[in-house]
Amino acid sequence: AQTVTQSQPEMSVQEAETVTLSCTYDTSENNYYLFWYKQPPSRQMILVIRQEAYKQQNATENRFSVNFQKAAKSFSLKISDSQLGDTAMYFCAFMGTSGTYKYIFGTGTRLKVLA
Amino acid sequence: DSGVTQTPKHLITATGQRVTLRCSPRSGDLSVYWYQQSLDQGLQFLIQYYNGEERAKGNILERFSAQQFPDLHSELNLSSLELGDSALYFCASSADGAADTQYFGPGTRLTVL
Numbered sequence: 663a664q665t666v667t668q669s670q671p672e673m674s675v676q677e678a679e680t681v682t683l684s685c686t687y688d689t690s691e692n693n694y695y696l697f698w699y700k701q702p703p704s705r706q707m708i709l710v711i712r713q714e715a716y717k718q719q720n721a722t723e724n725r726f727s728v729n730f731q732k733a734a735k736s737f738s739l740k741i742s743d744s745q746l747g748d749t750a751m752y753f754c755a756f757m758g759t760s761g762t763y764k765y766i767f768g769t770g771t772r773l774k775v776l777a
Numbered sequence: 778d779s780g781v782t783q784t785p786k787h788l789i790t791a792t793g794q795r796v797t798l799r800c801s802p803r804s805g806d807l808s809v810y811w812y813q814q815s816l817d818q819g820l821q822f823l824i825q826y827y828n829g830e831e832r833a834k835g836n837i838l839e840r841f842s843a844q845q846f847p848d849l850h851s852e853l854n855l856s857s858l859e860l861g862d863s864a865l866y867f868c869a870s871s872a873d874g875a876a877d878t879q880y881f882g883p884g885t886r887l888t889v890l
Contacts, residue, residue, distance in 0.1 A: 695876060705865060706779075707881035753820065762833035763875050764810065764822040 664689045666756050668768035675744045676776050682729075683739045683771045685754030695757040696730065696737045697765070702750040710752070713737065744775045780804065781870050781882035789888045795856040798885045800868030802849055808832070808874030809851040811843055814884070815864035826851055827874035858889045 665688045675681035687696070698710040713721045713730050720728050725742045741748055754768040780803035790796055802809050811823040813836075822835035826845035837843075840858075845851040855862060865884045871877035 697878070699881075704883075705886075706883050707867060707869075708779075709878060709880070712878055757876070759876055762822075762825065762835075763871075763877070764825060764833055764835055765812070765820075765869075765879060766822070767820040769819050 664691075664756055664758060664766050666754055666766050666768040668754055668771050670771045671769070672772045672774070674774040674776055675741075677744055677746060679744055680740060680742045681744055681773065683741075683752050683754075683773065685737045685739070685768055687735050687737065687754075687756045687766075689735070689756065689758060691758045691760055693759045695759070696728075697755040697757070698726070698728070698739045699753045699755060700748075700750045701753060701770070702747075707753075711739065741773075746775050746777060749773060749775045779880040779882065781868060781880055783866075783868050783882035783885050785885060786883065787886045787888070789890065790858060791890055792858055792860060794858050794889075795854065796858065796887065798853040798855070798866050798868075798887070800851045800853070800870075800882055802851070802868075802870030803880055806870035806872050806880075807849065808871045808877070809845055809849070810869040810871070810879055811837075811851070811853050812867040812869065812881075813864045814867060815861075818864075820867075823853070825874065832874055855887070860889050863887055863889045 696713045755765040782801045808827045823837040825833040868882045869879035
């Protein structure tokens with residue numbers, strides 16, 4: 663069974679600094695998708711970034727980028743120029759392509775951006 | 778705004794009762810997913826529907842059931858409620874229910890007293 667592990671329950675970063683959130687996963691599939699979702703205090707789940715496993719190039723969305731290491735089964739999120747609005751819970755999610763297309767979520771990392 | 782709507786936003790009820798949570802997917806999306814977010818279990822997949830048919834089942838209790846209607850909205854029915862059913866219930870939708878990004882609704886906060 664696939665599993666997703668986020669080993670950092672809480673992190674903090676100074677405004678304008680860079681922070682990296684870790685995520686590792688376990689799967690026997692070769693083709694899959696990985697996501698980072700942000701959950702601010704409003705509890706809305708907001709897509710931050712998506713990575714297809716067959717693409718070697720790391721995904722980037724403005725200040726957000728990932729470091730995808732397929733062999734190591736690692737998928738970290740880097741937030742550059744952190745802003746107060748980045749304060750939220752961040753969830754890493756895995757979606758396989760053989761069987762169901764459900765998300766398997768990690769336990770989340772609570773990020774606090776300090777002024 | 779993801780385009781996925783969920784009603785009600787909040788629901789407070791008593792143990793043993795039955796409630797219905799409603800979800801309308803984004804325009805054009807055929808697939809709906811239900812997830813439960815509780816403090817001790819995190820975010821867990823419950824069930825998926827695609828164009829009116831059940832496609833996948835996760836950790837959904839027998840007391841829970843769901844359906845997707847011809848207009849593609851979905852309802853999650855929770856019966857014989859227990860204290861432990863208190864959670865945030867999310868609906869998500871995707872275009873074709875396969876290797877798609879899922880877009881989440883704002884959730885329904887269920888409190889069972």
